[in-house]
Amino acid sequence: MSITLSEPRLKHLLCSPGHIRITMRQSLPLLALVTAAVVSARPAARDTDCCALLSAIYPDKLQLCTAPALAPSCYFVPDITEEVATAVKLFTDNDCKFFVRAGGHHSTPGAANNGGAVTIAMTNFKQKDVDPVNNIISVGPGNRFHEVYTATDAYDKVAVLGRYAQVGTGLLLGADLSYLNNPEGLSVDNIVAHEVVLANGTVVIASADSHPDLHKALKGGGDNFGVITRYDLKVFDRPHNVLGGLVTYGEEAMPFYDDLAYDYHVNAAVNDLETHILPQWGFNGATGKRESFTPFYYGKDQPNLPPSLQPWVEVPWVHNTIRNTTALAPLSFENHDGYVNGDAQQQRTITIYADRDFFHEVSDRFHQFAQQYTNVEGFYALHCKMPITPFMVEKGVENGGNVLGLEGLDRPISILYFGVTSKSVADSDAIFAAHEEFIENLRSIAASRGLLHRYIMWNYSGFNQQVIASYGDDNVAFLKDVSQRYDPTGAFQRLVGGQKIPQ
Numbered sequence: 001m002s003i004t005l006s007e008p009r010l011k012h013l014l015c016s017p018g019h020i021r022i023t024m025r026q027s028l029p030l031l032a033l034v035t036a037a038v039v040s041a042r043p044a045a046r047d048t049d050c051c052a053l054l055s056a057i058y059p060d061k062l063q064l065c066t067a068p069a070l071a072p073s074c075y076f077v078p079d080i081t082e083e084v085a086t087a088v089k090l091f092t093d094n095d096c097k098f099f100v101r102a103g104g105h106h107s108t109p110g111a112a113n114n115g116g117a118v119t120i121a122m123t124n125f126k127q128k129d130v131d132p133v134n135n136i137i138s139v140g141p142g143n144r145f146h147e148v149y150t151a152t153d154a155y156d157k158v159a160v161l162g163r164y165a166q167v168g169t170g171l172l173l174g175a176d177l178s179y180l181n182n183p184e185g186l187s188v189d190n191i192v193a194h195e196v197v198l199a200n201g202t203v204v205i206a207s208a209d210s211h212p213d214l215h216k217a218l219k220g221g222g223d224n225f226g227v228i229t230r231y232d233l234k235v236f237d238r239p240h241n242v243l244g245g246l247v248t249y250g251e252e253a254m255p256f257y258d259d260l261a262y263d264y265h266v267n268a269a270v271n272d273l274e275t276h277i278l279p280q281w282g283f284n285g286a287t288g289k290r291e292s293f294t295p296f297y298y299g300k301d302q303p304n305l306p307p308s309l310q311p312w313v314e315v316p317w318v319h320n321t322i323r324n325t326t327a328l329a330p331l332s333f334e335n336h337d338g339y340v341n342g343d344a345q346q347q348r349t350i351t352i353y354a355d356r357d358f359f360h361e362v363s364d365r366f367h368q369f370a371q372q373y374t375n376v377e378g379f380y381a382l383h384c385k386m387p388i389t390p391f392m393v394e395k396g397v398e399n400g401g402n403v404l405g406l407e408g409l410d411r412p413i414s415i416l417y418f419g420v421t422s423k424s425v426a427d428s429d430a431i432f433a434a435h436e437e438f439i440e441n442l443r444s445i446a447a448s449r450g451l452l453h454r455y456i457m458w459n460y461s462g463f464n465q466q467v468i469a470s471y472g473d474d475n476v477a478f479l480k481d482v483s484q485r486y487d488p489t490g491a492f493q494r495l496v497g498g499q500k501i502p503q
């Protein structure tokens, strides 16, 4: 396809980071805008040409950015699947670099929103239709999770989704940790169908019955195969009343925190499946102290936390909002409250086998690391320990399997998240480099103690961590094969940023 277009017909916008909507917690994380700036090249001249090509077809759906290295050359904001299909075919035919953005919360530079080229913003894909008989919700990728929770709250149902209101559906391409992990497994394993625009512009439904290889590849394979224009997710009945809320802890609780987190990994998450906690603490450079905002969920209708979670409220806490509630959307806002836009943040993750002593050691080491930066404006270090149990993995196998390579897990593993944030881009280079070194050192220590698990969770990965390779050779071979079948020219490998399949 060859179209020429005069520049003045394009709508010019200064695409600020505000457009990019990268957020993390309050004093905490804001995303890798900085990493993005460092890693990506300036937009090539032909990127602007690609915007022009697209504008010739959809002049009213394009916003051209005149500004920064951090923004794309233009945003394409389609309304329907056919428009995505036309755009993807045009990009493939013309070798145009492009990105896809859902909620804009991932921190991999070049994955969703920066460094020239075209970003397809899925913002207008707002479908959220609940089928209460078959227990499915069809979700457009433009929804944020509070919108999906609002839709399912009306039916006293819940899908296996992320816990934070403003995070988007890109989360469903990695693995996803959720309130419902313990009883139902990972979010990717509760997707019953994907509607996908392939590189050649055709649209397919990938499910257990239709293109099952693509369906499986998408459960962990990220943005390597197509643009998802609809997710059909399982929904589950829940009591009208559940328990939920956020408990805030200060430094006084920190000596107990890792024992509690360990107990959650090996006890509550394994034996009391309706429980959910996200154990996390942050070091606030401004106060020089640690603090924690820990989300709780218990999917039963009862006034108090079950015995398995009682220890969490027997240690000193500062604020506790756990209550009966009929709606999960407000909980997702409560969790998200305090995350702001605009700072520089880097995230990284490793996976270990749950181990009480090593949990303490990891926290101590990260605390020591963080204390070096008390003088840096806006410095915040966040650390989470999140379990994946053998039962969760079995659920995935029951649901048709994924490509994460976790089958056969015989004891709980812990996804360790680490994030560092600073106010100023100028401070971030040194902090990010030191953070990376810190995590690599921790990885070596975990390996030397026999505690390292090879898995790197896409959702929390750093831009240069080898996520897909961590799924194991068989899964990499499978993903390559699926890629060749559905995208023989490798358009999603060459043209789309993010975590790519190792070649």
Ligand SMILES: Cc1cc2nc3c(=O)[nH]c(=O)nc-3n(C[C@H](O)[C@H](O)[C@H](O)COP(=O)(O)OP(=O)(O)OC[C@H]3O[C@@H](n4cnc5c(N)ncnc54)[C@H](O)[C@@H]3O)c2cc1C
Pocket (backbone or CB within 6 Å): 023, 024, 025, 099, 100, 101, 102, 103, 104, 105, 106, 107, 108, 111, 112, 122, 141, 161, 162, 163, 164, 166, 167, 168, 169, 170, 171, 172, 173, 174, 175, 176, 177, 178, 222, 223, 226, 227, 228, 229, 339, 459, 460, 497, 498
């Ligand atoms: C505040 C906060 C809270 C979080 N909470 C959780 C949590 O509870 N559980 C959890 O598991 N993770 C969580 N995460 C991590 C989260 O899973 C990832 O950041 C995820 O990528 C966010 O999705 P998004 O749509 O907002 O991001 P985006 O940046 O829009 O998308 C992420 C990636 O997916 C690709 N992509 C997005 N949509 C499509 C599409 N339709 N088709 C093809 N490719 C697409 C993009 O190319 C991009 O690489 C959290 C992150 C933050 C910042």
